[in-house]
Amino acid sequence: MTAPAEALKLTKNQTLVYRTLKSAEEPLSAYSILDQLRDEGFRAPLQVYRALEKLIEFGLIHRLESINSFVACRHPDCGTHEMAAFAICESCNRVIEINDAAMAGHLASLARNNGFSVSHSTIELRGLCDTCRVH
């Protein structure tokens, strides 16, 4: 899991989906990825979902649960994908990926204090990015 992008041999579909996400300015839904890949031969949602699942497993992309969309990871090689936070601008849709060890630790210990052992976290902030707030 979580390996450098170039060390992985992605399949054709995985490559196409990953490339689509990497070149997108905003998170994309599975169906909008599907639409963008029709010309490449994609016909069904499952082709997208299967690729997405693998890419997440490889740590190359993230799923944004609050908006049912997916983004390429900004730091695919760093290996610390466990508690990434995402700030999603509601105006331009762009995403800031925040990777903060202190916050991760704090949240993890909060969970522990509540007798909870975390296997996966979703931290998503919605609001306005700098640029959009000014305009």
Next chain:
Amino acid sequence: MTAPAEALKLTKNQTLVYRTLKSAEEPLSAYSILDQLRDEGFRAPLQVYRALEKLIEFGLIHRLESINSFVACRHPDCGTHEMAAFAICESCNRVIEINDAAMAGHLASLARNNGFSVSHSTIELRGLCDTCRVH
């Protein structure tokens, strides 16, 4: 917004949906609420979604985005719903609602440092609760 439950005059549908969520052990999806309220005359998803929307607005319930479900707020009167975190047990489905000012502050300042102004946050942890981990 965010007012004591008894100070609000809920409509009939809102009352039914709220009562359903309060008496549930686990988060419920909109459609499972609908099913539970068929006998009360509910026929369509929109009846549920409209009530849910209002109840969220009133601070009486929370939406769990990672599992497309809803729970009654444990502290409907506390007024600090802005950055609640939820620990969702993947075994028993029960939810622990964590309200921690320090973490909220930390996360908020993280966002600020990234030039982001937060309007809404989603913090959801998935894993195992104490009871389920032991068993």
Next chain:
DNA sequence: TCCAATATGTTATGTTATTACGTGCGTTGC
């Protein structure tokens, strides 16, 4: 080569959420 694992293709279906339109009902201001 043969086997097993993995990836792919396709159809159908399940689940979650919203749009669009119309009705009823209580309140406010005249």
Next chain:
DNA sequence: GCAACGCACGTAATAACATAACATATTGGA
């Protein structure tokens, strides 16, 4: 009283998101 309004509600249709089930193809060892 009674328009005008706001708001909750009812209903049908549909959009958007996701998976099940089954068949076929490809790949990479033993």
